[in-house]
Amino acid sequence: MAGQIIKTEFSELMQKSYIDYSMSVITARALPDVRDGLKPVQRRVLYAMDQLGLNYDKPHRKSARIVGDTMGKYHPHGDSSIYDTLVVMEQDFKKGMALVDGHGNFGSIEGDGAAAMRYTEAKLMKFTQEVYLADLDKNVVDFVPNFDETEKEPEVLPVRVPNLLINGAEGIAVGMTTSIPPHNLGEVVDAVCAYMDNEDISTQELMQSVIGPDFPTGGFVVNKSELLSIYEGGTGKIKIRGKIALEPAQKKADKDKLVISEIPYTMIGANIGKFISDIVDLVETKKTSDITDVSNESSKDGIRIVIELKKNADVDNLINMLYKKTRLEDTFGVNMLAIVDGRPEVMGLKKIIVHHINFQYDLATRKYTTLLNKELDNKEIKEGLIKACDIIDLIIEILRGSKNLKQAKACLISGDVTDIRFKSEQSKKDASKLCFTERQSTAILELRLYRLIGLEMLALQKEYEETLAKIAEYEKILGSKKAMANVIKKDLQKIKKEYAIERRTVIEDGKEASFEEKKIEEQEVMFIMDRFGYAKTIDMAAYERNKEAVHNENKYIFSCMNTDKICIFTDNGNLHQIKVHDIPFTKFRDKGTPIDNLGNYDSSGETIIYLCNSQSIKNVKMLFATYMGMMKLVDTSEFEVSKKTVASTKLQDGDKLIGIYATDATIAVYSKFSLDGEVSDEEVVESRQYIILQTVNGVFLKFPLSEIPEKKKSAVGVRAMKLVNGDSIEDLYLLSHSSEVIIDYKGREVDLNKMKMAHRDTKGTKLRV
Template identity: 65%
Template sequence: MEEQIIRTEYSELMQKSYIDYAMSVIIARALPDVRDGLKPVQRRTLYDMLELGTYYDRPYRKCARIVGDTMGKYHPHGDSSIYDALVVMAQEFKKGQPLVDGHGNFGSIEGDGAAAMRYTEARLQKITQDVYLKDMDKGVVDFLPNFDETEKEPEVLPVRVPNLLVNGADGIAVGMATSIPPHNLGEVVDAVKAYMQNEDITTEELMAYIKGPDFPTGGIVVNQDDLPAIYESGCGKIRLRGKVEVEKGKSGRQYLVITEIPYTMIGANIGKFLNDVADLVESRKAPEIIDISNQSSKEGIRIVLELRRGADAEKLQNLLYKKTRLEDTFGVNMLAVADGRPETLGLKKVIEYHVDFQFDLATRKYQNLLSKELEKKEVQEGLMKACDVIDLIIEILRGSKNQKQVKDCLTMGITEGIRFKHKSSEKAAKELCFTQRQATAILEMRLYKLIGLEIEALMKEHGETLKKIARYEDILNNYDSMSRVIMDDLEQIKKDYGKQRKTVIMNAEAVVLEEAPIEETEVVFLMDRFGYARTIDPSVYERNRESADAENKYVIRCMNTDKICVFTDQGKMHTVKVLDVPFGKFRDKGTPVDNICNYSSEKEQAIYVDCLTGIRDKKLVFATKAGMVKVVDGSEFDVTKRTVAATKLSGEEDLLMLVGIAEMNDYLVLQSAGGYFLKFLLEEIPEKKKAAIGVRGIRLGEDDQVEAAYLLASRIDFTIHYKDRELVLNKLKLGKRDGKGTRVRV
């Protein structure tokens, strides 16, 4: 076979491939369908559970069996995605209406994961069977081939409520994401009925029924006035607050008790909230809180903050709303797949799509039912007619050689080959004209059906069938009749599964937190060689001066409103607010500097630490491993960013070796690895900006580098240990910047 080479533009091929991939993720994985409000993995899992017979009134089945069956038949992706979807559908704190009844450890609201699928069991909830999977056997939805065309799966489930609103949805696709909050089932049903009664209803009028989101965690929506615009456009931000109650304990002590949390706080964010509260206490922003305890259980959330006597509970409550995730934002983006493409939908549009879907389901359902009743009517009429000529039929049966002869006689009056006792019987037989279905029913009819009571029952059943046919035809031919059926169905669902609203909808002013001015006091900053930092009172330092100076690498007197500047060998400067450094007793361990700024002790090393006021009006000297030097005005480091470049290094191997205050010294000494020392005046170093690389301080030989740098005052001897002997740097010969220096031999 001759090889064929197809030439194409690479960019066009990449573009087409990426678009195909993106649409696959958008349509087949990440976004829900507006009709049933389910993603493909959820739809397939629920359908598989129906196929497995895991009904609500039957024993639980292992989740591993459900996941494996779903993956093998319908969802050709990883088992974790299927199990994760199954778990979420069982978690009542995530879904307004859980669709799966889980047995075992299915995780907790505090972020604990579910147990492995081999340990957990599940079955369908009753609402899932009654509302999401009912009528699957009535041909109401289309079935498509699965991934390998060995099975059939439903294109969509016949969900009878707007699940997109009831349970919400979230998902990240390619270039787009969806985030839809859950709503109250009863309110959604009322809104759907209102739309069916008046299709010109506005979004604002619909919101007379749907007040707003109804999160399973409760909480308070505090921007009610913004909701109409959000539901009109399908996009916006909902402000959520947790519910806080003030309880009084013994001796007049008060407790702030959090009984409901924002929906966005479920999971690991509860632990983060507790840490944030602890940080507020440690930073002395909330000193009135003396104890934090998480007493949450299966019964619900209960986080208790114990307050000092006389504490202002309202002020602390506002502080929590302002500084923690107790008040948070839920971003709404009502994006779903509608008519095969992603579309951002407003509230009315979602209900409109749902109602159209319900009419389609009802039409197909009642067409199917009507078809069956018409078949039943046909059979019943045939049997009643057969009872009137039963003697003739018996004669035909006894005179026929095979079943075909009987059927031909009953349906077409063909009597050839059939023996009749009387000519009149043959004549009557030729006039028979039963249908094929009636003929089959006559042949299958048992003799006891000829009893008088059985014939009466048949006639009564025929009357019921005629009533059903008339009802079904009325529903199919009359819009109002079909509407009434759908609305009655919705009303029954509301009666059976409706719940009280949990989330309060209101307007509340934004929290205005008037922070008390910080009393400016002097403190002593201590940082040991391991990077642990703390501040203590100056009087405590004076009493322990000797120990403090011996045990700590940096001891700096500063104000509590000041900033600490940490210069590192990577040429960076990190700033730390002194208020963020824990204040305590002299023997307190403190906290690693890594925890309160961007400094990383694993990647860089602190070479100079000072307070901002200590360097702001000074000149700083910089020296690097490559021998570059410069002087920088200290005011350049008065920045708002937590991390800035203190100097530019000359390469990846270059390091910052020295940072020091120039005004306290007269000379700079650079020591190279090759044993050269160069001492020169600081006034020879030009002043540069912090982003500059500087000028050459010492002329280094090949493969040589600066090993150490020292700042000297002319009146004070500076002694170092060099190759097992003492070397007084002040006695070195004075040279010029950019010289080679003097080699010191031992």
Template identity: 60%
Template sequence: MEEKIIKTEYSEVMQKSYIDYAMSVIIARALPDARDGLKPVQRRVLYDMHELGIRYDRPYRKSARIVGDTMGKYHPHGDSSIYEALVVMTQEFKKGLPLIDGHGNFGNIEGDGAAAMRYTEARLERITQEAFLADLDKDVVDFIPNFDETEKEPAVLPVKFPNLLVNGSEGIAVGMATSIPPHNLGEVAEAVKAYMLDENITTESLMHYVKGPDFPTGGIVTNKDELLEIYKTGSGKIKVRGKVDIEKGKAGRINVVISEIPYPMIGANISKFLMDVAALSETKKTQDIVDISNQSSKEGIRIVIELKKDADVDNFINMLYKKTRLEDTFGVNMLAIADGRPEVMGLKQIIRHNVEFQFQSATRKYTNLLARERERKEIQEGLIKACNVIDLVIEILRGSKDRGMAKACLVEGKTDGIRFRSRESKVMAAQLQFTDKQANAILEMRLYKLIGLELQALIHEHEETMANIYRYEDILDRRDSMAQVIINELDQIKRSYAVPRKTKIENIAEAVYVEKKVEEMEVVFLMDRFGYAKTIDQAAYERNKEAADTENKYAFSCKNTGRVCIFTNTGQLHTIKVTDIPHGRFRDKGVPIDNISNFNGEKEFVVAAASQTSLNLYRMIFVTKLAMMKIVDGGEFDVAKRTVAATKLMEEDEVVSVTILNGQSQIILQSAEGYFLKFDVEEIPEKKKNAIGVRGMKLTGKDYVEQVYYTGIGLAEGVLYKEKTLDFNKLKTAKRDGRGTRVRI
């Protein structure tokens, strides 16, 4: 076979391949269908359970069996994603209407995961069987080949209500994501009915029925006035906060009880909330907290925060709203697959797509039912007619040599070869004109059908069939009749499964938290060589001054209302509020400095620390590993941001020393290879913080600046170098940018 090489641009191949991959993820995995509100994996799990007969009125089956069967037949993407989809469909704290009835440990609202699939069992919920899968045998939806074309699966399930709204959906595709909140089934049903009665209804009118999201966790939506725009456009932010009650505690104390949480808090965020509340107390943001306890159980959420007797409860609750996730935002982006492509839809568009799907499904359903009833009518009329001439039929059967001869007589009136008792019978037989289906039914009819009561039942059955035919023709011919049928089914679903709304929809002003003014006082910042920081009282420092200076890398005074500035080897300046640093006793351990700052990957991360107030009064000397240096006015570091660039660095360079200029007369640079260069501080130029600076010392090979020393009033006159004392006075004073003197001791 001749080889055929196609030359093309590599970028074009990559672009096409990536687009194909992206569309596969968008359409076939991550986004729900607007018609049934299900992602492909969810649809396949439900259909597989239906096929396996794991229905609501039958015993539970192992989840592993369901997952394995689904993966082998319909969803070849790994068992973990299938089991995760199954688990989510059982969790009543995530879904407004769970679709699967789980038996065993399927996780909880606090973020604990489900047990392994080999330990749990599941079966379909009753509503899933009745409203999602009941009409699959009536040819209401298209069936498509599975991944290896050995099975058929439904392209969409014939859901009888807008499941996309009721259960919501979350998913991340390629370049897009969907986030649809759950809603109340009863409200959605009423909105669908209103749309069917008036397709020109506005979103504002629909929201008389759908008040807003109805989260399974309850809570309070606080921006009611913004919901209309969100439901018109299909995107926006819904502010939701938890429900807080106040109870009397022991010894006259006050208990703040959280009984409902914001929907985004479910999972590990409950633990984070408890940690955040504890942190408020540890960092002295509030001193009202006596105890925190999580008393949540299967009955519901109950988080109790015990406060002091004289606590300002309203201000404390507002602090929880501002400083923790007790008030959170749910980002709405109602993106789903509509007509084969992703589309962001508002409330009315989602309802419209579902209603159109309902009419399409109903049309196919009643067309199929009408065809079945007409077939039954044909057979019933043939049997009734045969019963009226039963003697003749029996005579034909007894006189025929085989089934084909008897059938030919019944259908076409052929009497050749058939023995009749009389000529009249033969003439009557020649006039019979049964249809092919009627003839088959007559030939298969049992004798007990000739009993009088059975004949009456057949006539009654025929009357019911005629009534059904009339009803189905009316439904198919008149849109109003079909709409009424859909509305009746919605009413039945609402009566059986709707529950009262859990989430309140209100307009609430933003929480205002007034921080108690901290009495300004002088404290001492301490940080040891391991990076643990704390502040202590000035008096405590004076009592332990020698130990504090020996055990800590940094020890300096600052105001408790001020900030601490920390310079790192990467040239970053991190500012930390002193109030964020734990204040305690001298022997307290403190907290890691990177827990209360924005440190990110800095090794040897602290090269200098000072109070921001001090920096405003002085200038700073910067020295880097490659001997670049400069003097910067400390006022340039009076910034509000938590992290800024303190200096500009060359490639592969890093800061070695940052020092406050306060009386130093000379600077000594020590290189790793033992060269010392001493020169006057006056030779260092003043630059802006975003400048690289000037070279202070000539370095050769892989040599670099290792240490920086200063001389002046009150400063050490020597240093211990290679276990011997080096006297700075014996070093010759040179000029900046020299090689220096190599010291051999």
């Protein structure tokens, strides 16, 4: 059968396909549902564990089995994402309430990864089983087909607490992210109950219960006054700090110590190592001299990072420095985004609780409707059995006189006595009046004789009375919203009593961390860098003693103050700035440090065109020339920025810088630049007035500097020379009337001053050799 060609607009098709993909990622993978606070993969892992019977009172089972069942039945994605989900739900330092009981190496707070899934074992926590998975057999949630329609899975789990708040959530979708901090179980339960008591309650009143996030790592939230606006709008930044305390020396030989026992939530994992590295950097860069040693003594008992102090150290100033200069103080970005009725929505605290309560009413309605129907069925059956016991002799006579089960059942249901033998006409007459229901007749026919014992008869009557009581209770709950609310609140209070823990994070309005940075004693130093990129600074006396060796062994040499900055202009148009104080101050024969390690400059991807002291180019114009012949002047005030790396100029695609001049006559600059970044002799000239451009093909063009306009650093510039046949600029010279510059071009001496003057944006003259 021939296929049908459908013509469509390509852009419309791509737009529709991308939107479909985005919504799939948003709703089916990355974001949690507001009802149970779980992402699909988390929900499927927990349901698979429930189906495997991994109850809290049963033995652990291999994680690989859990991952396999989840992937094969419910979640057709990579096994690593499923196992990572299982691991995170076990880690009590990431979750407000851990949902999985793990056995084996499930990673650590310091960033150590979990062992492979074939080594670890897991089962459900009691909390998970009783609060997240209970009542699945009572038709409380809808079940939907799995990916290949061979299994059924719950659309949402019947979670009885606001898991979205208790365990928080993190997820990156397409064009949106969610970031919800964890909260204290007991406080959240109190807030839910407060809302059920007063639906007009404000967010501020709810926050009398939920006073703020409760991170499993403890620490401090220090912007309490900003929390109200965050919980009302659902977005904002929470400022968090670790817990640090002074441990005075116990013995004379000991040293005072600062001990960090709780860390910010954002420091979990590799950031602990980064934090220690930052402390070391503070010492190495001489930002502080109060620290003698730092060590990580953390164990399974908790975090313990120890900082040893010098005698008479300024402790308060050092603590403030750690808050300001390291991740001991950090921010947690809040964006309370979740799926509501199939669509992503940012919600505040009250709205999340409202959706949770509505979900709980739905769960309770379906649960008690199921239970009521079950008890009504029991009532019907028990009424039939009680009635049958009262006429048991007649029932036995019917059974003995019937030819088959169908005949006996018809008699019990409709009084049909056709072909049934009775002992007397009275019995036949009584049998014709029977009218049991289908269920009752089935129960009577299955009745065991021992139930006719007197005590069993009393037990049957008691069961019937209990069934009537349950029916009345369930009808009361379903008939009154207030009664249902009381049941939900009672259930929540029971959960709180059994599982709630003490708050770990302190909420306060902390003082802004401020410290006095140690002032640098201003000193003139000599910056030197060899051709391999190793940079250092030495004192002027050492330079004078080794002047000849310095110039013979190094590529860049100039004096500067240790309070200045070094400016690095590169061929891709970047300007990197490095504080002189951050460059190692060493002895002359010390190797120095690769300049790549001191800033953002990357020697593998860019070449230095011009390197200087920031003070030396103040109040001057910088002349830029590119490979494609574009030139401009830029005022150096545009480069006075705090960023370490900025764009010094704008380049066309495929273009790069080949030369930069500082046009002030009072400073020394390189007079010639080539494409490989090598430089010729330095030269100081009194009046720079003319530019000479030399191309790869030997074309020269001389024109006045005044023809180059001043532009912003974000401009491309103007064309300085018309290039033909794919030619490109190779060298740049800046001359004056008083200068005499003779170059060697392919074995021929060329006096640049005697070249004919022309104008910018012309072709130039080819030099014949």
